[in-house]
Structures are given as C-alpha cells and as structure tokens.
Amino acid sequence: xQQVKQNSPxxxxxxxxxxxxxxxxTNSMFDYFLWYKKYPxxxxxxxxxxxxxxxxxxxxxxxVFLNKSxxxxxxxxxxxxxxxxxxxxxxxxxxxxxKLTFGKGTLLTVNP
Amino acid sequence: xxxxxQTPKFRILKIGQSMTLQCTQDMNHNxxxxxxxxxxxxxxxxxxxxxxGITDKGEVPNGYNVSRSTTEDFPLRLELAAPSQTSxxxxxxxxxxxxxxTQYFGPGTRLLVL
Numbered sequence: 108x109q110q111v112k113q114n115s116p117x118x119x120x121x122x123x124x125x126x127x128x129x130x131x132x133t134n135s136m137f138d139y140f141l142w143y144k145k146y147p148x149x150x151x152x153x154x155x156x157x158x159x160x161x162x163x164x165x166x167x168x169x170x171v172f173l174n175k176s177x178x179x180x181x182x183x184x185x186x187x188x189x190x191x192x193x194x195x196x197x198x199x200x201x202x203x204x205x206k207l208t209f210g211k212g213t214l215l216t217v218n219p
Numbered sequence: 220x221x222x223x224x225q226t227p228k229f230r231i232l233k234i235g236q237s238m239t240l241q242c243t244q245d246m247n248h249n250x251x252x253x254x255x256x257x258x259x260x261x262x263x264x265x266x267x268x269x270x271x272g273i274t275d276k277g278e279v280p281n282g283y284n285v286s287r288s289t290t291e292d293f294p295l296r297l298e299l300a301a302p303s304q305t306s307x308x309x310x311x312x313x314x315x316x317x318x319x320x321t322q323y324f325g326p327g328t329r330l331l332v333l
Contacts (some may be wrong), residue, residue, distance in 0.1 A: 111261070139320050149326055151324045196261060200320045205320055207262075209261035209262045210261050211259065212261060
C-alpha cells in the first residue's frame with residue numbers, strides 16, 4: 108500500500124522554464140510534507156517542507172504547494188537550471204511520530 | 220562538521236555472510252534512522268532510534284539488527300545475508316523538536332549479495 112505516490116518517474120524541461128513535480132498521498136493523518144533532492148551516488152538532501160496548516164511555502168526558486176482536499180502537493184522550480192537535474196523525492200510524516208514515508212521519486216532532467 | 224558518515228561505501232557479500240554497516244553523526248542529533256533504497260523505489264525505513272539505548276522497528280526490519288550505545292553511532296547488522304538484501308543503505312539523523320522531520324542523510328552504502 109503506497110501512501111505517497113509520485114506518478115511521473117521522469118520529467119524533462121528546458122533551462123529557464125518551470126519544472127513542476129507532483130506528489131499525491133492517501134493517508135489523511137499526514138500533516139507535514141517534505142521534498143528531498145538526490146544526486147547519483149549521494150544521499151538525499153533536504154530541499155523544502157510545508158506544514159498542513161499552510162498551502163504554500165517558498166524558498167528562492169523553489170515553491171511547494173499543498174492542496175489538502177485533493178491530498179496533493181507539488182514542487183515548482185523557477186527558473187530551472189541544469190544543476191537541478193536530480194531525483195526528487197516527496198516525503199510525508201505525522202508530526203507525532205517523526206517517521207517519514209517516501210515516494211518513489213521523479214528524475215528531473217534540465218536541458219541546457 | 221562531517222555530518223553523517225557511512226562506511227563502507229561498497230561491499231560484496233556472499234549469501235549467509237554477516238556484516239555491519241557503520242553510521243556516525245557529529246551533529247549531536249537524538250534521532251537516527253536506517254533506510255534501504257531498491258532500484259526505482261523510494262526509501263523504506265528499516266530501524267530507527269530516538270536516543271542512546273532506544274531503538275525500534277521500521278517498515279522492513281526483517282534480517283537486520285541495530286544497536287545505539289552512543290548518541291553518535293548507529294550501526295546496522297546483517298546476520299545472514301540474502302540476495303533480497305542487495306540494496307543501497309542510507310543512514311540519517313535529525314534533531315529533536317520543531318524540525319525533527321528534516322533528516323540529514325549520509326552518502327549511502329551499496330551492498331551486493333551474491
């Protein structure tokens with residue numbers, strides 16, 4: 108039973124354009140959501156997060172949107188840069204137990 | 220700060236052999252975690268610890284054991300290696316409190332069981 112789903116295994120965009128990565132979840136008890144970025148042969152690194160009491164959080168070129176009624180979140184990267192090429196994991200938690208549930212990841216390729 | 224370090228980077232094991240994957244963090248984080256990532260899959264939690272002397276099972280604990288005798292170290296033990304344990308293993312840590320979900324990951328250990 109996959110509680111966090113990233114239905115697009117890969118995404119390719121041109122440099123300078125917007126990248127939109129999507130994530131759906133099924134467990135309504137999740138109240139905190141995170142995006143991690145992973146380069147090959149490295150561990151994931153934290154990118155941005157959002158609490159369920161918000162619907163948007165922005166950090167520089169990265170913005171995460173949360174639609175609780177649809178159980179959907181998305182990560183927007185504007186403008187996209189070649190260095191953004193990586194696998195992006197969506198993760199969710201119930202703040203009461205601090206454990207993360209990860210999606211399968213989306214490979215983003217930003218073409219120069 | 221080195222952050223989270225893992226050794227070895229890569230290991231080949233024969234079926235039935237044992238090994239310990241080492242994980243150390245120098246950020247004085249209370250919480251530590253072990254994940255495995257299979258190809259094309261997300262990270263699955265194996266074991267976690269909320270402090271020295273306290274460990275608990277995650278989603279996929281079978282075939283593994285852990286101990287936490289110090290805040291810094293959280294080794295993962297494979298007793299009888301099986302091909303199904305071929306994976307990339309990540310150790311992570313996080314501080315207690317408001318940002319406890321923000322986990323810091325090590326570079327991973329790639330394990331091949333033949």
